[in-house]
Amino acid sequence: MGAVTIQQVARAAGVSPSTVSNLLTGRSERMLPATRARVTAAIEQLGYRPNRAARQLRTGRTRTVGLIVPSVGNPFWGAFARELEHAALADGYNVLLCNSERDPERERRYVEDLWDDGVRGVVLCTSLPSLQHLAPVIDRGLQLVTFDRPTQPDDPASVVSISIDNNVGGFLAASHLTRLGHRKLAFVSGSLRSVNRTGRFQGFCSAVESAGLDVADMAVWPTSDGAPFGDVEAAEIGRRAAHDLFSTDDRPTGVVAVNDMTALGLCRGLRDLGLRVGRDVSVVGFDDIVLADLYDPPLTTVRQPIAQMARLAMAEVASHSGAAPTESGRSVLLRPELVVRDSTAKPPSR
Amino acid sequence: MGAVTIQQVARAAGVSPSTVSNLLTGRSERMLPATRARVTAAIEQLGYRPNRAARQLRTGRTRTVGLIVPSVGNPFWGAFARELEHAALADGYNVLLCNSERDPERERRYVEDLWDDGVRGVVLCTSLPSLQHLAPVIDRGLQLVTFDRPTQPDDPASVVSISIDNNVGGFLAASHLTRLGHRKLAFVSGSLRSVNRTGRFQGFCSAVESAGLDVADMAVWPTSDGAPFGDVEAAEIGRRAAHDLFSTDDRPTGVVAVNDMTALGLCRGLRDLGLRVGRDVSVVGFDDIVLADLYDPPLTTVRQPIAQMARLAMAEVASHSGAAPTESGRSVLLRPELVVRDSTAKPPSR
């Protein structure tokens, strides 16, 4: 039952373990073709597979990267996880998936566990304003790449971020509505303290102002941060927002949601109230998950190029991990794209 | 920069490495309280964390289980991955996520890679009729738990399966439609050769027959297995099915889809054709993903109790892995539940 070791292969091939190791690690130039053939044959015949734990203990390296997402239950994160795994596989890496449920303590525990497992590169999907809880591990040399969270001023220097320009995204969404003629907009999100919410909201405000409207007239939900919802509940947030925002007299005619799940929940809530999305109310989402296009009506949304972002994130994780932690971090901001579908239209004439 | 080792802790506490190890591995009874306190203090002060690679090399064990899903891009698998991780965490395990994209060769490679990584338990979500490509690793002692795929006669003996009773599920879906008065039904799926499709289709047929109808009159899509679609494309399958099935004269009035994503794609396709789901056509999905309830109209579907199934799967993976591979496998079949929403109604009167 015991697995085949490098010694057994060496014995079978009539060479020393070092020679087998040399072949395995790519130092096969200094070797007679005949020897190489014998060793290769022995490996093949015995079905030898190197013990990774031993290899890692010796070298200190791993071919694993960590991925921490709020929740893979959310299709956006699921899709991103898939793309990252795709990119990782191409580079010969594995992905260890962790759901933080947006809990900083879980983030911290996961990052430390990953470090103990020998993982030296982690892609972290978070919207927390601070990374202080991870500072100890980053100081030890962890290469952290944040996704969907632009670098903040007080982040550790080595942190790299891959993100879309949320400001532009928010602007695209809101100005699409103002151009259609909407005068009373709403902005709906989950927690107020998320980093990308801030960017998207700023873009929203810019668009409102450049359309000659007053931001103060717009509706913002929630008004106070009493909604510390997780990611799976994103849809529930939208649903509640619909009920709150549309039970007043001064209803908005267009809504920008902070992500597609929230937008979908919003649509559902509007339907409960007897309002038709794309006719009575226009809704713009964010992310462009697969379901945005399947929904009825298909959702207008701001697309994040997740495949491209995943490749970038993977490249950063792989290139820097193991290098000196002094390597200065960088921040990559990609331009999002507005995808117009049927959930937006001119406001109904009164 | 070098990490703190067990020797340094031992030196700091004035004991031998063995004593520290004894404390770490729970053999702390044979130890004076004073000694234990000194060691604990030293661990704390130095910030010692055991090297997992070394530990694994020595013991051969890992606290990691593998999870192979068709694609986390599909919300159903994303949700399941989240539940499994939740269950694993409670047991002190980590989850290594792998997307097979329904490719047997990728399945095989992943299973072997996991084995090499020291992983001795894997939850495999597949609908392949055969597990022969994994037999070598299973023989070496891998504990395989299949999810959403009932055990097949020629599966290796040690394989455990956790699944719903697809037959019952198919029956529930179809009989719901016949009870509403539908006489002409359709069954839509992706690949014909998937195991759970078979079960669901059988249940569908039983329901049709027990309603006094002829299975031969029902529409089945696809008619031949020319659709080797992956999981992300499940929605696309539904969309194509809608166009194929509803461009003829003899249209069905009720459709059972093999899963919710396909059902959603189907709804989208029907909308393209100007048909209203829940009025002109009734649609029943399968799985009850979060989006089923958000959709417009909310989708009637057969619910899989994924949280419960994830816990069961985790329990099986953890309990057997490492034990003798002679342990005989078992097959757990859970009863699914029909969730009636608005996508189904009486057939329109002609």
Add this chain to the structure above:
DNA sequence: TAATGTCGGTGCATCGTTACACCAGCAGTC
């Protein structure tokens, strides 16, 4: 022919932890 260089390959210490075998010291027993 002695010195030097190259080629092809090997020996050995090492990574950090664990678990088994062993051992002092002391108490109790006959």
Add this chain to the structure above:
DNA sequence: GACTGCTGGTGTAACGATGCACCGACATTA
């Protein structure tokens, strides 16, 4: 006082792969 048994530890050999330092044998050069 020699024996047994227990308590509270310690010494040491692995686990499997790696990579540096080294080495014999042959070729080349002065």
